[in-house]
Amino acid sequence: MKNELGYFVHDDGKVLNAKDFGLPQSRKRFYLVGFDKDLNFEYPKPTSQKVSIKDILDDEIKVNRKYVISSKLWKSHKKRKKRNELNGKGFGYKLSNPNDQYTRTLSHRYYKDGSEILIDRGKNKNPRMLSPQECSRLQGFPKKWENLPVSDTQAYRQFGNAVPVSVVRGIAKSILDAI
Numbered sequence: 001m002k003n004e005l006g007y008f009v010h011d012d013g014k015v016l017n018a019k020d021f022g023l024p025q026s027r028k029r030f031y032l033v034g035f036d037k038d039l040n041f042e043y044p045k046p047t048s049q050k051v052s053i054k055d056i057l058d059d060e061i062k063v064n065r066k067y068v069i070s071s072k073l074w075k076s077h078k079k080r081k082k083r084n085e086l087n088g089k090g091f092g093y094k095l096s097n098p099n100d101q102y103t104r105t106l107s108h109r110y111y112k113d114g115s116e117i118l119i120d121r122g123k124n125k126n127p128r129m130l131s132p133q134e135c136s137r138l139q140g141f142p143k144k145w146e147n148l149p150v151s152d153t154q155a156y157r158q159f160g161n162a163v164p165v166s167v168v169r170g171i172a173k174s175i176l177d178a179i
Contacts, residue, residue, distance in 0.1 A: 007034040016171075018164035019102040020046035023140050024053045027105045027164055031171060041178040044170030054098035056137035057119065057130075068121070068128040069114060077115055095120050095127055106130075106138055108160035111153040132156060140165035 013032035018025045021044075033041060069077075081092025093115040094104045103117045110116065114129030121127055130138065132155035133146040139162045148155050 007036055008038045009034040014043045016043065016167050018140070018167055020048075021140075021164065021166040021170055022047050022049035022051055023138065023164050023166055024051045024055060024100075024102045025104075025106060025138050025164070026102050029163060029167070031167070033171065033175065035178070039178040042174060044167075044174050047166075047170075051101065052098070053096055053100050053103055053119070056134050057098055058134060060121070063128065063131060067131050069118065069126050071126060073113060074126045077113070077118075093118055103138065106135055106160050108157045110135070110160050111156035132159065135159040139163075140167075140169075 009032065013030055015028050015030050018027035018029075031043070033043070035041065077093040084091045095118050096103050097120050105116065107116060110129070117130055118127035119130065132148065132152050135156060136146045136148075136159055139159050141159075141162075142165075148158065150158070
């Protein structure tokens with residue numbers, strides 16, 4: 001389909017999910033690809049690579065205690081979730097087991113309380129947030145991106161706003177195949 005600017009846009013775009021491209025995160029995003037000439041472009045197919053949350057987690061012994069949420073915050077999360085459920089709302093924390101296949105979507109506001117992705121540490125232990133390094137892996141960034149020279153807050157914002165690397169890599173390969 002040629003638009004008024006002369007670009008050929010493949011279909012109407014496509015929603016792709018990071019969990020279908022080897023990342024343990026459900027992160028659906030809309031992608032739209034256009035060319036200045038009509039090419040035979042196809043969006044990448046899911047890789048069907050099996051992963052789980054534990055694939056991006058640091059060894060629990062190595063995780064800094066600052067990522068374990070306080071008892072006060074944990075109590076507040078549980079109270080808010082219960083209140084929202086009683087009011088018919090689906091909002092609240094999500095406790096993820098390391099063996100789960102994927103997490104919820106990481107957001108730019110993760111630094112506030114980590115509620116969308118809390119890692120279960122076992123019975124009678126408060127859960128923990130992901131470290132910025134684990135967030136980097138969750139988005140599929142190379143190892144050299146794991147230690148950004150910014151605060152945790154800024155790292156969480158950056159990784160929460162990022163697009164998953166493996167999805168973009170798949171789209172880029174499809175573009176190269178088309179041209």
